[in-house]
Amino acid sequence: xxxxxxxxxxxxxxxxxxxxxxxxxxxxxRELVITLQDGAVADQADAIVARYTRDxxxxxxxxxxxxxxxxxxxxxxxxxxxxxxxxxxxxKFVPHWAEGKPIKARRINLGLDLQGGxxxxxxxxxxxxxxxxxxxLSESDIEEVSQQALExxxxxxxxxxxxEPQLRRRQSGAIEIQLPGVRDPEAVxxxxxxxxxxxxxxxxxxxxxxxxxxxxxxxxxxxxxxPLEPASQRALLDEIAKDINLPPSLEVLFYxxxxxxxxxxxxxxxxxLEKQLSLAGDDISKAYRxxxxxxxxxxxxxxxxxxxxxxxxxxxxxxxxxxxxxxIDNKVRSAPSINVHITTxxxxxxxxxxxxxxxxxxxxxxxxxxxxxxxxxxxxxVGPSIGVDAMKSGFKALGIAIVAVCLFMIxxxxxxxxxSAFGVILNIVFMLSILSWLNFTLTLPGxxxxxxxxxxxxxxxxxxxxxxxxxxxxGKSVKLAITSGFERAFxxxxxxxxxxxxxxxxxxxxxxxxxxxxxxxxxxxxLTSMFVALYITKFVFELISMKKNLKKLxx
Amino acid sequence: xxRTIKFMEYRWIGYLITLFLFIIFIIGTIKRGGFNWGIDFxxxxxxxxxxxxxxxxxxxxxxxxxxxxKGEVQQYGDEINNEYVISTRLQERGRRDESQxxxxxxxxxxxTSAFPNTLVVGREEVGPAIGxxxxxxxxxxxxxxxxxxxxxxxxxxxxxxxxxxxxxxIHDVLLSLLFCGFVGIEINIPIVAGVLTIFGYxxxxxxxxxxxxxxxxxxxxxxxxxxxxxxxxxxxxxRTILTTVTTLMAVLCLYIMGEAIINDFALLLxxxxxxxxxxxxxxxxxxxxxxxxxxxxx
Numbered sequence: 001x002x003x004x005x006x007x008x009x010x011x012x013x014x015x016x017x018x019x020x021x022x023x024x025x026x027x028x029x030r031e032l033v034i035t036l037q038d039g040a041v042a043d044q045a046d047a048i049v050a051r052y053t054r055d056x057x058x059x060x061x062x063x064x065x066x067x068x069x070x071x072x073x074x075x076x077x078x079x080x081x082x083x084x085x086x087x088x089x090x091x092k093f094v095p096h097w098a099e100g101k102p103i104k105a106r107r108i109n110l111g112l113d114l115q116g117g118x119x120x121x122x123x124x125x126x127x128x129x130x131x132x133x134x135x136x137l138s139e140s141d142i143e144e145v146s147q148q149a150l151e152x153x154x155x156x157x158x159x160x161x162x163x164e165p166q167l168r169r170r171q172s173g174a175i176e177i178q179l180p181g182v183r184d185p186e187a188v189x190x191x192x193x194x195x196x197x198x199x200x201x202x203x204x205x206x207x208x209x210x211x212x213x214x215x216x217x218x219x220x221x222x223x224x225x226x227p228l229e230p231a232s233q234r235a236l237l238d239e240i241a242k243d244i245n246l247p248p249s250l251e252v253l254f255y256x257x258x259x260x261x262x263x264x265x266x267x268x269x270x271x272x273l274e275k276q277l278s279l280a281g282d283d284i285s286k287a288y289r290x291x292x293x294x295x296x297x298x299x300x301x302x303x304x305x306x307x308x309x310x311x312x313x314x315x316x317x318x319x320x321x322x323x324x325x326x327x328i329d330n331k332v333r334s335a336p337s338i339n340v341h342i343t344t345x346x347x348x349x350x351x352x353x354x355x356x357x358x359x360x361x362x363x364x365x366x367x368x369x370x371x372x373x374x375x376x377x378x379x380x381x382v383g384p385s386i387g388v389d390a391m392k393s394g395f396k397a398l399g400i401a402i403v404a405v406c407l408f409m410i411x412x413x414x415x416x417x418x419x420s421a422f423g424v425i426l427n428i429v430f431m432l433s434i435l436s437w438l439n440f441t442l443t444l445p446g447x448x449x450x451x452x453x454x455x456x457x458x459x460x461x462x463x464x465x466x467x468x469x470x471x472x473x474x475g476k477s478v479k480l481a482i483t484s485g486f487e488r489a490f491x492x493x494x495x496x497x498x499x500x501x502x503x504x505x506x507x508x509x510x511x512x513x514x515x516x517x518x519x520x521x522x523x524x525x526x527l528t529s530m531f532v533a534l535y536i537t538k539f540v541f542e543l544i545s546m547k548k549n550l551k552k553l554x555x
Numbered sequence: 556x557x558r559t560i561k562f563m564e565y566r567w568i569g570y571l572i573t574l575f576l577f578i579i580f581i582i583g584t585i586k587r588g589g590f591n592w593g594i595d596f597x598x599x600x601x602x603x604x605x606x607x608x609x610x611x612x613x614x615x616x617x618x619x620x621x622x623x624x625k626g627e628v629q630q631y632g633d634e635i636n637n638e639y640v641i642s643t644r645l646q647e648r649g650r651r652d653e654s655q656x657x658x659x660x661x662x663x664x665x666x667t668s669a670f671p672n673t674l675v676v677g678r679e680e681v682g683p684a685i686g687x688x689x690x691x692x693x694x695x696x697x698x699x700x701x702x703x704x705x706x707x708x709x710x711x712x713x714x715x716x717x718x719x720x721x722x723x724x725i726h727d728v729l730l731s732l733l734f735c736g737f738v739g740i741e742i743n744i745p746i747v748a749g750v751l752t753i754f755g756y757x758x759x760x761x762x763x764x765x766x767x768x769x770x771x772x773x774x775x776x777x778x779x780x781x782x783x784x785x786x787x788x789x790x791x792x793x794r795t796i797l798t799t800v801t802t803l804m805a806v807l808c809l810y811i812m813g814e815a816i817i818n819d820f821a822l823l824l825x826x827x828x829x830x831x832x833x834x835x836x837x838x839x840x841x842x843x844x845x846x847x848x849x850x851x852x853x
Contacts, residue, residue: 123684171688185678377685383676386603389632397812401805408801445745448817451809452752452824455802456759462801463763466794488770495711496762502703503755506696507748515748522752 005546008539016426019433025096025107026436030074034082036065037089044087051085065089076164077115077181077384083229090229108436109164110180111443111517114391116384117180118188122374124149124173129372144363146173149372151363153177154258154265155329156191167263174377185381192376198281198368202314203323203335207272210244211252215270226254226267233267240270251275255332258360271332273325278314281368283307289358292350297358299349301365308345315342328364394447401451402428409458413465415554419540420461423532427457430528435521446517453525456500460533464489465555478553479545486538493534497526559789562836563781563844569837576730584736591736592644593743594679596686599644600659603677604666606637615639615666622665638676641666645683693747697728700751704758712765715843720761723839727757731827740819749820753827756802760795760831761839767791768840780847784840795832802828 036045048067052059057071069082074093082091098105112119124145130137137145150169157165157177166178182188215221227233233254241252251274254267283303290300303311314324315338323335336349349361406421413420431450435442468485472478504526507519544550584590594601615628619641626643641662659680667673701721708717731753735742767787775783803825810821 121685123682171692174685375682376680377682378680380679381677383603383674385605386638386676389636393632393812394817397808397817400812401808404804404808405801408804412797444817445748445820448745448809448820451805452802455805456756456798458801459759459798462794462797466791466797470790492763492766495766496759498707499704499758499762500755502707503700503751503758506700506703507751509696515744518745518748518752522755 002546005539005542012536012539016429019429021098021103022105022433023429023436024098025105026432027072028096029070029072030096031094032069032074032079032082033062033092033094034067034069034085034088035090035092036067036087038065040065040087040089044085048082048085048088075110075115075180077110077117077387080181081384089232090227106436106439108432109439109441110387110391111441111446112178112180112380112382112387113444114387114394114442115180116382116387117178118182118185118381119179119379120177120188120192120376121170121378122149122153122175122177122192123377125373125375126173129370132370142173144366145372146175147359148363148366149173149374150175151360152328152367152372153192153374154263155256155331155333175374181384182381185379189376189379192374197329198364199277199327200279200281200283200314201273201276201325201327202278202319203325204250204272204274205322207244207246207250207252208270211240211270211272214240214244228266237270246272249275253327253330253332255335260356265331271325271335273327273332278324279303279307279310281365281371283310284365284369286369287362287365289355289362290348292348296350297353297355298351299353299358299361299365301347301349303345303347305345308343311345311347312341312343314338315340315347317341326361326364328367333364334361390444394444398447398451398454401454405454405458409461413461413555416465419537420458420465423461423529423537424454424457426536427525427529427532428454430532431521431524434524434528438520440520441517443517445515446521449518449521449525453522453529457525457529457532460489460493460497460529461537463492464533464537468553469555472553472555478550482541482545482553486534486541490534493530497530501526559782559786560792562785562788563841566837566841566844569833569841572833573726573730573838577733580730580733580737583738584733587736587739589736590732591739591741592686593741593746594642594644594681594686595743596689597644598681598683598686599642600662601640601642601677601679602659602662602666602675603631603638603640605674605676606639606670607672609637610639610670612639614669615641618665618669619662621669622661624662624665626662689744689747696751697754700754701725708762708765712769715846716765716769718846719839719842720758720765722842723761723834724754724757726834726838727827727830728754730830731823734826735823738822740823745817745820746823749823749827752824753831756828757831757834760798761835763794764788764791764835764840780844784844788836788840795835799828799832 034048045061045065045067049059049061052069057069057074060068060070062068079091079093082088096105096107099107126137126142126145129145146169150167153167153175157167157179164180166176168176170176177192179188227236237252237254240246244252246252250272252270252272255269255271256265257268258265284307285302285304287299287301290298292298319338320341321337321339323337325332325335327333334349336351340347353361402424406424409420409424410417428450431453440446464485467489468481471481471485476484501523504519504523508516508523544553612628612630619626619628624643626641629640629642631638631640643658643662659678663675667675701724704724705717705721708720728750731750732742734740735746740746764787767790768783771783771787771790772780775786778786806821806824806828809817810825
């Protein structure tokens with residue numbers, strides 16, 4: 001073998017190995033660890049064990065109150081369902097080793113149509129807002145209002161106890177929310193429909209410090225962070241209040257910060273506030289992004305006439321050095337210090353803010369000033385059984401398509417057909433690995449895209465093989481026919497695939513989920529199939545050509 | 556040398572087939588009362604219900620009628636599942652006085668009171684605003700696809716080729732849409748994706764033939780465009796048939812195995828892909844040929 005070929009072989013093997021590792025978290029076994037509440041009864045644990053054993057999973061009791069469930073086909077909906085069982089404190093997946101460093105692989109998620117769940121599209125009621133403001137909303141107003149609504153929903157959505165909720169802005173101010181495995185759509189709708197409650201309350205530093213110290217004493221939270229489940233957060237807050245002997249005029253809440261990557265809100269520390277409101281949300285008339293005297297980003301806001309008096313009271317001398325917490329839906333989101341006595345009703349919140357932080361804060365203050373009503377424009381909920389059925393028949397069709405296409409190629413092209421069948425399999429591995437890496441959400445139309453790509457992927461092979469056949473017929477030697485066959489087919493394949501890619505790419509820009517899913521699988525399929533046909537298959541033929549006195553080609 | 560089929564001489568047959576298809580599809584669509592727009596586009600409610608015992612379609616319809624609901628009922632999935640899709644459209648567009656959740660519970664109540672122990676396993680409701688947006692953006696999408704493809708083709712081939720491909724693609728997209736109207740396929744989001752796939756596939760197929768024409772125009776410079784076309788289509792015919800067979804095999808699997816929604820999608824693709832090869836031979840290439848003939852180059 002020539003040296004160049006050896007390098008190519010190493011490269012191709014490395015790419016394949018890497019692709020296989022990338023898909024492990026998606027297709028491999030997963031482990032779900034269910035933690036029971038401290039007071040859980042043995043019956044409850046037994047019921048859970050029996051339930052998953054019946055479903056065909058490997059169930060082991062790891063300790064007094066943890067149960068491990070292992071198997072294929074465990075998804076977020078299963079996890080969310082597990083959390084609703086009596087006696088369950090939490091349920092979490094153990095990350096696959098490939099998901100850790102250094103590979104940091106991700107997995108393909110299942111769409112709501114395959115695992116069951118609920119999707120909502122909400123549109124802020126712009127007409128109501130216009131009437132209240134007495135003016136027409138401009139394009140940028142709409143943008144702002146929808147940003148404000150998104151902030152409100154982010155604040156709220158984790159109360160459903162659903163992991164992996166997805167929130168997205170859509171066209172013309174609409175917001176899409178996806179909640180896999182939701183059991184009670186009515187409850188979600190009730191909670192979503194209400195407007196946000198924004199309050200401004202003074203922070204009590206003495207008790208805040210006590211609460212923080214109390215938490216410092218609990219090593220479990222240092223390691224794992226504060227609980228993400230709303231129910232356990234509430235339980236923890238009650239526990240803190242009791243242990244630090246909180247007077248009835250005060251209340252302890254969590255201060256929330258947003259994780260930049262996932263956009264999730266997580267509690268970071270406790271904060272003790274006066275129960276008495278200093279200002280209500282609607283005491284503020286407007287808020288906007290501005291720059292302070294040092295040229296740093298800040299939030300500027302004005303109060304209403306009524307609010308000005310309350311604000312002057314809150315910022316009077318006796319409160320200097322204290323902090324004023326901005327609370328939305330019982331989550332503290334900011335707590336600037338009071339430094340100046342403000343009587344004009346106009347003030348700034350200063351700090352080392354990023355642009356995003358300032359905008360978030362502006363959205364929250366505005367939500368209090370001018371609550372946005374949301375209207376449901378679209379609602380889709382899919383029961384888990386329907387999802388499982390759809391997935392089963394989708395994968396069945398996929399499997400049959402693979403077998404049928406491969407068999408056809410082998411019968412028609414013999415040994416060369418085997419090479420292309422091998423190519424089809426590789427193509428699927430590559431597609432899966434890229435989709436996993438993109439953390440793609442697979443839907444039924446996505447599976448359809450997969451099936452279609454298999455049919456189209458062999459097209460490149462067909463073009464090449466037909467060309468080689470032609471070249472052989474025209475009297476060329478086998479070796480020469482292979483080289484010129486690949487050479488001539490190259491541009492045909494590029495041209496025809498680029499046009500398909502253009503269509504698929506534009507499709508993927510189409511807002512709605514199912515079309516996007518279809519287009520993304522199709523585009524990736526086109527790309528991987530080009531790589532397989534023009535690089536890997538070509539390499540196999542180059543290896544075949546290396547054989548001396550090659551007279552016949554099985555094609 | 557291989558046999559060359561005189562496709563260009565037979566192009567009249569192709570024109571007749573196109574004309575015939577357009578006429579019967581348009582008449583068929585009109586007879587059905589226009590396109591069957593799904594709730595994705597016009598807004599409405601859709602629920603999937605699972606009955607504890609086997610029921611007749613007519614019984615479900617009667618239950619809906621008794622409750623004063625105009626709706627469509629369809630079986631969903633396998634017969635043994637006893638699952639049905641019930642959908643109603645928003646009758647008047649833009650009417651918002653009746654709260655949306657009321658609308659869907661009315662249907663659910665009508666079913667559950669007539670058939671106790673029935674489970675609602677899926678729910679969809681789409682407001683009217685979404686549909687208008689979708690229609691608009693679907694049109695934009697197609698327009699952008701066309702513009703970018705024309706640009707790429709004009710860059711890689713002659714401008715005339717880009718026009719030929721354009722005509723062929725529009726031919727396929729229109730016929731596919733009319734096919735939906737003709738057989739009464741409900742036009743929803745997956746179907747739009749299907750139409751756009753046909754778009755991509757059809758152009759892909761056209762390019763393979765164009766590519767060969769371009770190559771042959773260099774090798775057979777002395778021959779007429781007509782001969783070059785015939786020769787090129789004949790040379791690539793094997794590939795065209797093989798690729799279509801493999802792709803249609805995949806789609807056929809979807810059609811036979813798929814769920815109710817995917818079934819329509821697969822049926823549309825079966826038709827559209829067949830049209831894709833038809834238009835390559837009888838639309839895309841003849842357009843260039845006629846153009847050359849009119850400008851006296853052929």
